[in-house]
Amino acid sequence: MEEIIFFDTTLRDGEQSPGASMTKDGKVKVAMQLEKLGVNVIEAGFPIASENDFESVKEIARTVTKSTVAGLARAKKVDIDRCGDAIKDAKKPRIHTFMSTSDIHLANQFGIDRETALKISIDAVKQAKNYCNDIEFSPMDATRTEKSYLYRVIESVIDAGATTVNIPDTVGYSTPVEFGQLIKGIKENVPNISQAIISVHCHNDLGLATANSLAAITNGARQVEGTINGIGERAGNASLEEIMMILKTRKDQMGEFKSNVNYTEIYNSSKIVESISGIMVQRNKAIVGKNAFSHESGIHQDGIIKHKSTYEIIDPRTIGIESELVLGKHSGKHAIEKRAKEIGFEIDENQMNCVFTSFKNYADNKKYVTDEELEKIIVQELGIKQNA
Ligand code: KIV
Ligand code: ZN
Numbered sequence: 001m002e003e004i005i006f007f008d009t010t011l012r013d014g015e016q017s018p019g020a021s022m023t024k025d026g027k028v029k030v031a032m033q034l035e036k037l038g039v040n041v042i043e044a045g046f047p048i049a050s051e052n053d054f055e056s057v058k059e060i061a062r063t064v065t066k067s068t069v070a071g072l073a074r075a076k077k078v079d080i081d082r083c084g085d086a087i088k089d090a091k092k093p094r095i096h097t098f099m100s101t102s103d104i105h106l107a108n109q110f111g112i113d114r115e116t117a118l119k120i121s122i123d124a125v126k127q128a129k130n131y132c133n134d135i136e137f138s139p140m141d142a143t144r145t146e147k148s149y150l151y152r153v154i155e156s157v158i159d160a161g162a163t164t165v166n167i168p169d170t171v172g173y174s175t176p177v178e179f180g181q182l183i184k185g186i187k188e189n190v191p192n193i194s195q196a197i198i199s200v201h202c203h204n205d206l207g208l209a210t211a212n213s214l215a216a217i218t219n220g221a222r223q224v225e226g227t228i229n230g231i232g233e234r235a236g237n238a239s240l241e242e243i244m245m246i247l248k249t250r251k252d253q254m255g256e257f258k259s260n261v262n263y264t265e266i267y268n269s270s271k272i273v274e275s276i277s278g279i280m281v282q283r284n285k286a287i288v289g290k291n292a293f294s295h296e297s298g299i300h301q302d303g304i305i306k307h308k309s310t311y312e313i314i315d316p317r318t319i320g321i322e323s324e325l326v327l328g329k330h331s332g333k334h335a336i337e338k339r340a341k342e343i344g345f346e347i348d349e350n351q352m353n354c355v356f357t358s359f360k361n362y363a364d365n366k367k368y369v370t371d372e373e374l375e376k377i378i379v380q381e382l383g384i385k386q387n388a
Pocket of ligand 1: 013138141166168169170171201203
């Protein structure tokens with residue numbers, strides 16, 4: 001069975017979310033949790049970017065033992081030397097170097113031609129090889145790069161020693177069919193592609209980062225990059241927890257892959273990243289949002305009580321949490337009765353009718369009804385006490 005390599009860039013691209021900077025200690029905590037989660041590669045930072053980044057990458061390289069620790073470096077000698085220094089104590093070190101390849105970037109940002117960019121890319125990979133064998137190269141803005149030139153860059157960096165070639169949709173511009181075709185084209189047109197792993201790195205500007213990553217896997221990518229909670233530059237990166245759970249839940253569509261993921265650590269990972277980055281997860285975020293496994297409507301709650309499969313496609317315990325029946329104005333009798341029982345009240349059918357009417361009146365003006373509020377309603381209506 002083929003393996004999907006999960007490459008986490010929460011500590012690098014994720015930290016590029018406005019307002020997400022993390023302290024060195026915070027980053028080490030996140031890295032340790034990512035290792036528990038079972039990600040294969042942790043991109044720990046961009047060592048040339050700041051002293052904090054350098055020190056954090058260094059500390060993570062010393063602390064993490066199972067996952068590969070990668071540092072990012074532009075295709076420049078000074079970046080690569082700094083990165084090489086930062087990752088040198090890692091058990092499994094990787095240098096990830098990148099150079100723009102689209103004409104838009106080359107003409108407007110760098111003022112250089114394609115041949116010059118190609119030479120810079122090759123030299124960077126050769127330079128990185130002085131520090132470790134595991135080298136990733138990214139042709140930045142790959143999805144807006146002319147294809148035959150992109151193929152040539154990829155072939156040349158593999159010849160120079162790149163072991164992973166990462167195809168970034170830097171500006172989140174691609175669509176699933178198009179991105180899948182791009183990966184297929186790379187497999188078919190780069191003669192030495194079998195000597196490297198194809199990786200993808202999708203941004204979410206059009207809300208397609210997860211879908212594009214999956215299309216890439218279907219077409220031969222075997223490393224997928226992303227972040228926990230989907231944080232990252234602008235609209236963020238592909239959300240790793242979504243890709244992990246899609247591959248697990250929809251094997252019938254995606255095929256069966258090996259992976260190293262400890263699924264029950266997904267929710268913890270989300271919470272730790274949330275608290276350390278300060279970037280809150282939206283309530284309705286797939287997989288890890290507060291509402292992802294909450295059921296409010298009476299019909300849904302009734303179904304869930306009878307059989308979870310009615311309205312849950314993932315058992316929330318898989319990712320390390322319990323599902324929640326949220327009591328509110330849409331809740332039905334079954335859900336209220338169940339919750340009442342859980343908090344210690346045995347209520348017969350007649351009593352339930354009284355409680356239900358009173359509950360509905362109360363809930364009509366509220367977003368949720370808490371356990372304490374439900375207890376008050378029951379006590380007021382029935383004058384009874386909880387079971388011990
Ligand atoms: O989005 C991007 O192109 C990047 C590269 C550094 C891989 O983050
Ligand atoms: Zn990126």
